[in-house]
Amino acid sequence: MARGPDPEASLAETALAFRSWLAERHDEFAPYREEYAEELAREVERYRPFQRLLWDEGWTKLGWSPELGGLGGSSMHRSVVAEEIAASGCVNPEILAAIEIVAPMLVRFAPHLAAKHVPAGMRGDEIWCQGFSEPDAGSDLGSLRTRAIPDEGGFRINGQKMWSSNGAVSSWSCVLARTGDPDSGYRGLTMFWVDLSSPGVRVVPTELGSGRSDTAEIFLDDVFVPNTHVVGEVGQGWTAVMHLLQFERGAYAWERQATMHTQLTELLTDHGQSLGPQSDETAGNAYLALFALRSQVRDTIERLSIGEELGPEISVDKILMSTAEQTTTESARKLLYPRLELADTSDEYAQLWRRRWAYSRITTIYGGAIEVQRDLVSERLLGLPRGR
Ligand SMILES: Cc1cc2nc3c(=O)[nH]c(=O)nc-3n(C[C@H](O)[C@H](O)[C@H](O)COP(=O)(O)OP(=O)(O)OC[C@H]3O[C@@H](n4cnc5c(N)ncnc54)[C@H](O)[C@@H]3O)c2cc1C
Known part of the structure; x- marks a missing residue:
């Protein structure tokens, strides 16, 4: 033992x-x-x-x-x-x-x-952050415009990243930049490991609806990055980012389902007496969403642990994670009704779930918008025709 x-x-x-x-x-x-x-x-x-x-x-x-x-x-x-x-x-x-x-x-x-x-x-x-999204490149990451041009012993990077989670407190960022022709799409991208204290880097926190600056914009003005800080080969950036997204869309969901499970159980254990009449069905829906997520992600983390490369099926994990997160917090809203909506700041437990509820809204955006993930599943997993 x-x-x-x-x-x-x-x-x-x-x-x-x-x-x-x-x-x-x-x-x-x-x-x-x-x-x-x-x-x-x-x-x-x-x-x-x-x-x-x-x-x-x-x-x-x-x-x-x-x-x-x-x-x-x-x-x-x-x-x-x-x-x-x-x-x-x-x-x-x-x-x-x-x-x-x-x-x-x-x-x-x-x-x-x-x-x-x-x-x-x-x-x-x-602390590290991801510098992929740009003002005009989120879902369509292959159209990003941050440019990296060879310079003696490395590259000079110019451009703007946004929505970098933890950007304001990070010391390093993996930055995806274009090293190919402007119209080279996802084939002309390279991943760089960028020291955010380098000359030419400016990090501007973005205040979200919660009042917290959980993400940031990163401005790169002629930032020098040595050749040793190229992640993979030049032009291999898309492969690198797809590798990373398996862990963002899959492995991250493992920790989330465990956390949500504990939060939901605590809600039912500590507040079960005062919950409304529909509480069984409402709580049941949340547990179902969490167990569906857990079953899928258990398989995913096992496959990742033995070095398997996952394909578009990883989008299923991301869809299930967003759905479970929103079903759980929506169930909590109903179970605590009307405290989430109406309680003042003295009701700390209602405040806690209000924050969790608000956070759950962004889970259908970060790591890839849910509509795009659904398209990937329908086209690449199920072989359905393109909608548009
Ligand atoms: C809180 C938060 C944290 C984030 N953290 C990071 C981070 O750390 N690093 C990083 O690089 N990025 C991060 N992002 C950015 C995130 O990855 C993008 O916001 C996301 O990919 C969507 O891109 P967009 O915002 O440009 O929206 P768009 O691409 O403009 O999409 C807007 C909407 O249009 C629809 N849409 C667009 N394209 C399609 C399509 N092909 N099919 C169907 N519908 C479509 C979808 O409904 C989508 O929600 C974060 C975002 C948020 C909100």
Whole structure:
């Protein structure tokens, strides 16, 4: 029976060992069981010690190779860790989730960068963001205009990125830029690993409806990026971004379903007495959406853990994740009715679900709009004719 992180241990043994590790620190971890609505930078600082401890004690070293500072084993071990964190009521640090999305791309396409940055990112010493979307290129990413032109020993990048999650607090960004002809579409793109403290980088936080600046615009004005910071080959940017999106659309959903499951169960356990007459059906719908997501994503993370490349089927995960997120928060709205709509700020629990409800609205946009994901499923998985 494993007592600490053990790459040889089964997933069930890892879950048990980690659960008791969390339980032993139940009181100490009380601050990590609180969800805060404060500014992004303060939230990052609040959860960073937790992220650091998870790394230093070896739990999030599972599934990474020794070259990356890891212990070996399977990434499924880390999925178990993420699920147990959620089940304990603790918050999975969002900046850790962001690293989990980007790191596999570095490992596959730029091992020399991964060796340096994955340990720092996993430990919370570095924060990374994705610089793909632009004012005129979101769903149609292949039309992006940020340009990278060869210069001695590297490239000069000019352009504008927007909606970069965690951009305002990040030190590094993977930036997708055009190295081919202006009309080269997705074939003329290259991925760069950009130091956001480089001369010519300007990061402008974007205030969202929540009042928080969770995303940012990144302006790149003649920014020099050395050849060693090209991720993969020149012109291989589309392959790199598609690799990354498997983790954004699939693996990220694993942690989300675990978190939503805990939140819903807590709502029913703590507030069940006062819930309205339709509560069984409403809660049932949410559980159904969560279990559908869990079943799909369980398969996805297993396939990703053995290095399989997933195709358009990953869009199913993204659709199920957005649907589950919105069904869960909409169910909470109905269950708590009319507190979500009408309660004042003294009702902290209603405020919490109000924030979660608002957050769930964006899940059908980030990582690829749901309408586009549905088109991908209908055309590329089901072979239906193009609608337009
Ligand atoms: C909170 C948040 C965080 C984000 N984080 C990041 C990040 O970290 N890094 C990053 O690079 N980007 C990020 N994004 C950007 C996100 O990926 C894009 O917003 C998304 O891909 C949609 O692109 P768009 O905003 O340009 O909308 P558009 O592409 O203009 O689409 C608008 C709407 O048009 C419809 N539509 C467009 N094309 C099609 C089509 N082919 N078929 C059917 N319908 C279509 C859809 O309904 C879509 O919702 C984030 C966005 C948000 C809101």
